[in-house]
Amino acid sequence: MEGSKRDLEDDELSVPEKHSKMEEEATDDKNCSEGLVNVLAQFQSESGETVGPPIELPLALARDKLQLILNALLEQEEITPYSFFVNEKEVTGSLSGAVDSSVSEEKVMTILYQPQAVFRVRAVTRCTSSLPGHAEAVLSVSFSPDGQHLASGSGDTTVRFWDVYTETPHFTCKGHRHWVLATAWSPDGMHLASGCKAGQILIWDPTTGKQMGRALTGHKQWVTSLCWEPLHLTCDGESKRLASAGKDGDVRIWNTKLGSCEKVLSNHLQSVTALRWSGEGLLYSASQDRTIKVWRASDGVMCRTLQGHGHWVNTLALNTDYVLRIGAFDPQSLMKSRPEITPPEERQACAAKYYKEHLAAAGGVERLVSGSDDFTLFLWEPAKDRKPIERMTGHQQLVNDVKFSPDTRIIASASFDKSIRLWNGFNGKYIAVLRGHVGGVYQIAWSADSRLLLSGSKDSTLKVWNMSTKKIDIDLPGHADEVFSVDWSPDGQRVVSGGKDKVLKLWRR
Structure with a gap:
C-alpha cells in the first residue's frame, strides 16, 4: 500500500x-x-x-x-x-x-x-471579468495597498475606479486634459494620484471618485512618474507629500493637502523617467541623461549622482518597495477577506515596525536596481556608495521593467528581447532566464509570497511563472492586443491587466 x-x-x-x-x-x-x-x-x-x-x-x-x-x-x-x-x-x-x-x-x-511567507498565494487560472469602459488604451492598472480598491489610467484622459468584489465600474474621474500616463496609490490607501501628458497632477478619493483639492500644476511637459512619501516617515500616519517626475527634467515635491509645491529638484539634463522614495528619506530619480540622482527629500539637497549606464535609464526598484507599498497594513491580515484596519493614530508606528522588520530580513541595507536602454541593469547601495555592487548583463534589448520580490531575495527584469531574467537580490548574480513570450515583455508583478511572478507582453498574453521550477505555471491568453500594465493584489487574490484593447481583465483562481 x-x-x-x-x-x-x-x-x-x-x-x-x-x-x-x-x-x-x-x-x-x-x-x-x-x-x-x-x-x-x-x-x-x-x-x-x-x-x-x-x-x-x-x-x-x-x-x-x-x-x-x-x-x-x-x-x-x-x-x-x-x-x-x-x-x-x-x-x-x-x-x-x-x-x-x-x-x-x-x-x-x-x-x-x-x-518564507507563512501564507501561500495560489496562481490565478482564469479570467473572471472583462471590464470595458475606457475609450483608449489602458496605460496603468493598480490595486490599493489593502487590495480593496482598483484604479486604472487611460489615454482617454480619465481615471477609473472599479469594485473588486462585484467586478463592475465604480467611478469615472474626469479632469485631465490629456493621456493619463502615471498613477500612484498613497500607502495609507486614502488617495490616488494621477499625472497626465499635459503636466497636470490630480488627487482622487477612491471612496467617492471626487477630486481632492486643486490640480497640482508646475511641470512644463508631461508627468512620467509619481511616488508618495513612505508612511513611516510621515508625522501623523497620513499621506500628504508626493513626488513627481517630468519630461521637463524636474522632480517636484508637493504638499497635496495644501496643494502647493514644496521643492523643485532641477539637475537632470533630460527627461526624468522613474522615481523612488526610499524608507531612509532619500529620493532616487532616473533620467534619459543616463544618470540616477540621490536627493535628500527633507531639504532637496542632491547627495550624489550614480553613473554607469550607457543609455537612457528606464526603470528603478527598491528592495523595500513591497513593504513601502502596503504601509500600515499587516501582511498577514491582508490575506483575510476583509483586512483589519489600523487606527489612524497607530499607522505611523505600525508602518515603521513593518519597515524595520523587512529591512532586517534584507540584510539591513536598502538596495536599488536600475534598468536601461543599454540592455543592462545595475545593483546599488545608493545611500552610502556611488559605485554599483554589480553590473548585470544578458538582455539582448532594452530593459522595460524591474522588480524585487517581496522577500527581497530575487530581482526580476523584463525586456523587449521577449525574456525575463532573474538575479540574486543581494549581489546581482544571474540566476535564470524565463522564456515563453513571443513579444516584448512590458511589465511584471510578484505575488505577495514571492513564489510566483506575473508578466504582461506585447504578444497579448499574461504568463504566471513558478519560482521553484523557473517555468511557466499558467498561460493566460484573452486580451485582443498588447498588454501594457499588470498588477497582483497585495492580498494575493486577484490579478489585473490592461492594454491596447482598452479593456481591463480580472483574473482569479
Missing part, C-alpha cells in the same frame, strides 16, 4: 519536478559512491549572523527536517518556514541536491536560510 502511494505521488509530479527529483537522486548516489555521507554545516542568516555551532548533518537529510533543526536552534515558539541555500543553490529536496563535489567532511559548509 505504501509503495503504491509513493508511485501515485511520483505520477502527480510535474515534468520539471521529476527532473529535479532525478537530479537529486543522482547527486545522492554520486556522493554516496564517493563515500561522503555526512557534512559539517553552519546555519547562517542573509545578514551574516550564525546560529548555533557547526553541526554534522547527513546528506540525505530532507528539507523539512532542516526546517525543524533550524527552528529548534532559533528556539522559535511557532514553526516558521524557511528557504535554504548552499552556494546560492536552493535546497528543494534533500541536502545532497544542493551540494557539489567540492564539499568534504572536514570543511564547514554554510547553509544560508531565509524566512
